[in-house]
Amino acid sequence: MPSRNPLAGFITRATPQSQRIPGSGQVPNSAGGYVWPVDDWARLRRFLILGVDGPSYYASESALVAESAAAVLRCVVLDGPRTVDEITAVSTAGRNPRHQPVIFALAACAAAHDPDTRARALAALPAVCRTGTHLFLFAGYVEQFRGWGRGLRRAVADWYTTKDADALAYQLVKYQQRDGWSHRDLLRLAKPRPERDSATDLALRWAVGKAEVNGALPAGTPRILHAHRSAQAASTAADVIPLITEHRLPWEALRSEHLAAPEVWQALIPVTGLGALVRNLGRMTANGTLAPGSPGTHAVLARLADTGAIRSARLHPIAVLAALITYRSGRGARGRLTWDPIPAIVDALDDTFYRAFASVKPAGVRTLAALDVSGSMSGGVVAGVPGLTPRLASAAMAAVTLATEPEVITVAFNIAGKGAWVSPNHRRGGSDYGITPLPLSRRQRLDDILAAVDGFPFCGTDCSLPMLYALERGLAVDHFVVYTDSETWAGDIHPAQALQRYRERTGIAARLTVVAMVSNGFTIADPADAGMLDVVGFDTAAPQLMADFAAGRL
Numbered sequence: 001m002p003s004r005n006p007l008a009g010f011i012t013r014a015t016p017q018s019q020r021i022p023g024s025g026q027v028p029n030s031a032g033g034y035v036w037p038v039d040d041w042a043r044l045r046r047f048l049i050l051g052v053d054g055p056s057y058y059a060s061e062s063a064l065v066a067e068s069a070a071a072v073l074r075c076v077v078l079d080g081p082r083t084v085d086e087i088t089a090v091s092t093a094g095r096n097p098r099h100q101p102v103i104f105a106l107a108a109c110a111a112a113h114d115p116d117t118r119a120r121a122l123a124a125l126p127a128v129c130r131t132g133t134h135l136f137l138f139a140g141y142v143e144q145f146r147g148w149g150r151g152l153r154r155a156v157a158d159w160y161t162t163k164d165a166d167a168l169a170y171q172l173v174k175y176q177q178r179d180g181w182s183h184r185d186l187l188r189l190a191k192p193r194p195e196r197d198s199a200t201d202l203a204l205r206w207a208v209g210k211a212e213v214n215g216a217l218p219a220g221t222p223r224i225l226h227a228h229r230s231a232q233a234a235s236t237a238a239d240v241i242p243l244i245t246e247h248r249l250p251w252e253a254l255r256s257e258h259l260a261a262p263e264v265w266q267a268l269i270p271v272t273g274l275g276a277l278v279r280n281l282g283r284m285t286a287n288g289t290l291a292p293g294s295p296g297t298h299a300v301l302a303r304l305a306d307t308g309a310i311r312s313a314r315l316h317p318i319a320v321l322a323a324l325i326t327y328r329s330g331r332g333a334r335g336r337l338t339w340d341p342i343p344a345i346v347d348a349l350d351d352t353f354y355r356a357f358a359s360v361k362p363a364g365v366r367t368l369a370a371l372d373v374s375g376s377m378s379g380g381v382v383a384g385v386p387g388l389t390p391r392l393a394s395a396a397m398a399a400v401t402l403a404t405e406p407e408v409i410t411v412a413f414n415i416a417g418k419g420a421w422v423s424p425n426h427r428r429g430g431s432d433y434g435i436t437p438l439p440l441s442r443r444q445r446l447d448d449i450l451a452a453v454d455g456f457p458f459c460g461t462d463c464s465l466p467m468l469y470a471l472e473r474g475l476a477v478d479h480f481v482v483y484t485d486s487e488t489w490a491g492d493i494h495p496a497q498a499l500q501r502y503r504e505r506t507g508i509a510a511r512l513t514v515v516a517m518v519s520n521g522f523t524i525a526d527p528a529d530a531g532m533l534d535v536v537g538f539d540t541a542a543p544q545l546m547a548d549f550a551a552g553r554l
């Protein structure tokens with residue numbers, strides 16, 4: 001008779017995802033599986049980069065806002081100065097697609113109990129809130145956390161008075177009001193005291209409508225304010241063109257009837273910010289400024305190819321991707337404006353997307369890029385771009401890896417499409433959890449790459465499949481990259497255990513990067529395993545971080 005051995009059933013090498021790996025510190029995700037919680041700093045970074053824009057597949061918008069804000073506030077308590085530094089670092093490097101999350105987080109820091117944190121947050125105001133629009137956004141958020149005490153008033157006053165007067169005047173002309181705030185409102189609260197009759201003083205008087213003396217601007221007033229006045233008084237579009245060219249007068253300073261003229265837009269192309277330029281390509285094509293081979297098109301193509309300018313303008317790849325999707329469709333977001341897309345501009349936007357990431361020193365290792373195309377990855381939008389689901393955004397991020405690494409295999413899971421491999425773990429259950437090869441090429445245009453993952457049906461989620469697939473197919477992989485929301489639940493083995501099995505059986509010290517595509521609190525990366533990394537999707541710093549990690553340079 002065999003002796004009883006109750007301990008023989010306890011295994012830590014393969015645990016169903018519906019159960020916690022014993023002793024691991026895993027927590028339940030929203031899908032009924034167990035994963036690791038990310039720490040508050042990682043959660044902060046996910047929020048700063050991915051933000052909250054509507055609901056995700058599993059959570060309402062208000063729940064996501066509450067969770068994200070709570071993580072920000074916990075970071076402020078844990079280490080307020082570090083929180084300010086993280087916010088400043090993300091913002092000044094332009095790693096965030098949108099400004100709302102970073103400015104919201106800075107406003108929270110400006111209301112910290114700790115006086116050092118408050119002072120540091122207010123000192124970071126000019127670095128994080130670089131434009132008038134940013135400042136208005138901050139003014140709204142900060143009232144959600146605190147009142148207008150002396151420190152806050154002084155910081156806002158300094159925002160106005162420490163700038164070069166011409167730079168200040170440009171901000172005053174370009175961003176007059178937004179979100180219920182105007183410079184007049186802020187100046188009334190902050191009461192800056194520039195030197196009497198200095199250029200700054202005259203500019204601020206202009207902002208509150210008190211600049212004119214005897215029906216004219218005083219001589220010391222910044223020149224762009226004179227130009228603004230001339231543009232407003234100009235009778236023809238031809239009169240405003242020299243003002244634009246000579247003073248870099250932004251389109252906000254022009255009258256709408258002048259903006260209808262293509263030659264005005266032609267003049268605006270060299271002086272318009274890159275973000276506004278890519279957003280207005282459809283409009284400029286519709287009004288005839290851009291046509292195949294036109295001087296306007298030539299000027300736009302030159303700007304889109306200027307990598308240095310793209311970086312210093314902090315043009316985010318998501319903004320380029322959004323512009324590409326809209327421009328190529330030939331139809332504006334609200335559907336009223338239509339145009340015939342110019343192929344050269346579509347191609348240029350495709351190149352600009354890659355230029356907008358910092359140039360990456362490749363890892364040069366064998367890489368398997370696995371895209372989670374499950375149902376939950378099709379819920380919600382990334383960075384407020386209409387139609388850009390986490391699934392499509394993953395494809396765009398995978399395109400960056402394809403463009404930088406020499407040896408990449410790309411697959412989608414869990415989907416048993418054409419040429420699929422079906423996991424034996426699931427075969428017996430009668431379902432078809434599989435891996436489908438995605439034949440993507442670095443020569444494909446981004447919109448084709450997105451289209452390749454758009455057509456898949458929705459299915460369940462098992463994030464261990466990429467490793468099991470590589471093992472069964474005998475693929476040598478140094479670096480697994482999984483693009484997911486970590487809402488995995490369906491497998492007989494956890495992804496971290498599958499990676500361990502892969503390492504043991506192949507002898508390859510394979511690493512795993514989890515690219516978070518939703519701002520939740522979960523990861524399949526075991527924090528105790530130095531061979532696993534968690535990065536945030538669409539962080540412009542992510543591709544280099546992943547390459548350094550994969551190459552063992554971290």
Ligand code: CA
Binds near residue numbers: 377
């Ligand atoms: Ca899922």
